Amino acid sequence: MYRKKAYASIFVLLAIFILFVSVPPVKTQFVLAEWDYPDEYGQGIRGIQIYENSSGSWVQFYYCHYDDSYDTYDWNESVGIKLIVHTMLNSTLVGAADSDEAKLYQRHSVTVLNKSGAVIFSQQNFTYVDVNNETYHPLWLYRYEVIFDFLPELMQVYTATVIYEIFW
Amino acid sequence: MRRKRLIILALFLFLYIGLVFFASSSMSLSIAARPNISKDFHISSWNETIDLVDAGDGQPIEMDDYTDTWAVDGFYHWAYNSGSGEAYLIENITVHDVNITGFRCAIYAFAESANEDADIFVWNFDTNDWYELGDLYRGAVWHWHNFTVYNSDLLSKTDHVVMFKLNATDTSSLATVNCNYFEITWCIPEWNFVNNATLNFEMPDWNTVGIAIIIFTTGLYLPVINGFFIFLGLIMIPASSLYLVRGGKSEMSTTKLFYVLVVFFIGWALLIGGIMP
Secondary structure, three states, rough: HHHHHHHHHHHHHHHHHHHHHOOOOOOEEEEEEOOOOOOOOOEEEEEEEEEEOEEEEEEOEEEEEEOOOEOOOOOOOOOEEEEEEEEEEHHHOOOOOOHHHHHHHHEEEEEEOOOOOOEEEEEOOOEEEEEEOOOOOOOEEEEEEEEEOOOOOOOOOEEEEEEEEOOO | HHHHHHHHHHHHHHHHHHHHHHOOEEEEEEEEEEEOOOOOOOOEEEEEEEEEOOOHHHOOOHHHHHEEEOOOOEEEEEEEEEEEEEEEEEEEEEEEEOOOEEEEEEEEEEEEOOOOOOEEEEEOOOEEEEEEEOOOHHHHOEEEEEEHHHHHHHHHOOOOOEEEEEEEOOOOOOOOEEEEEEEEEOOOOOOOOOOOOOOOOOOOOEEEEEEEEEEEEEEOHHHHHHHHHHHHHHHHHHHHHHHHHHHOOOOOHHHHHHHHHHHHHHHHHHHHHHHHH
16 A cells, blocks of 8 residues: 555656656746937947748847837747847947948947857957938948857857947 | 546646646847947047148158157147158048037147248138138247137038148258147037137047847757657557556556556646647
8 A cells, every 4th residue: 555655656756757847947038128228329229130040041030129128039949040230320420421431430249158158159340231321310220230150059048248339 | 536636637737738838938038238338529530631742742751751649638749850841730620519609729839940830720611721820930939829710611510520731831951840739629609718618639439339238048959858748648648548448457446547547647748748839
């Protein structure tokens, strides 16, 4: 009788173990916090488009906007990641003759650290995508992209720091 | 007794399905950003063009013939040593978002040669020509010059491009002019010359205006785990069902029935949980 109870207890514990193992260990969440935009001249990072490459082509799965509220979002693991950074540049402040010249007055950088603090990706001078120099004049909206050259590993934490600088 | 077991099984089943619903993926993404950082500015850009031309042959004077450095206090130190002719130091200063009603500038220059003649000009947008603000005194003394210029074109703009030229001519040899102090005082509506508000020359520099921190967090690779659960479910469901239908060789005890039912429901829970995204 005691043996049966012991078996039953082991079985219940096993069932509970299976139940908890089957639950993903990390809750999916998307947190957007303390994104103050713009600065006193209207400049800064206005938004970031996040792309994934799970099907062989880049697909946007979220656009982080500066006035987004706290939100949650899911994404696929082990896929390539691309960021398209939206930045605002005050053309009057910089004094560039045109939007092409203004490219010289701005630069971007990103550094990605893993959970142990090691740098696994770093890049400066993102690839220029396009510019909108009419809608927000005298602010010019630039889009630059950067592609991470690594695939996310399982059970890992990646901290990507994007910095936007303007020369004036 | 059997009802209690069934209730426990049902609770396990609901718990499992609820947890599967609750955690639908294995990755998370969070973004944090810091406030933009900027600094005060007055003169947004300082585009320097030095045009040293020998009046004799019209060729640019070699770099060795002059030196220019920024003083510690930010003012411009300029000197040249030309054999003869005319040399220019042109400063293009762009000022934005300031309504200027006038300005004045001061130059503190030193001419070593008695034959030296150094003049300072400002570009007149009305006449599209250089406007001479004044002459530097000749001789080996320091001079302070104040000029007040009201340019109607400046008044009509909020973005100003002001060009200054320091012109030195000398017919003798080895003339040298040192311009160690060059100050411009702008007069904007909020200020006036009485207040003598001075905008310092501020060299442009890289300013960090935005930082965004994105945190990607990855979990377990769900397809493998889900596939394993589906596999278990596909084994446990038919096995337990078959056992229930056939009932074993002898009469089934309540304990056996309990275990078989547990396997049956767990199998379905694994199958459903594995299929669900």
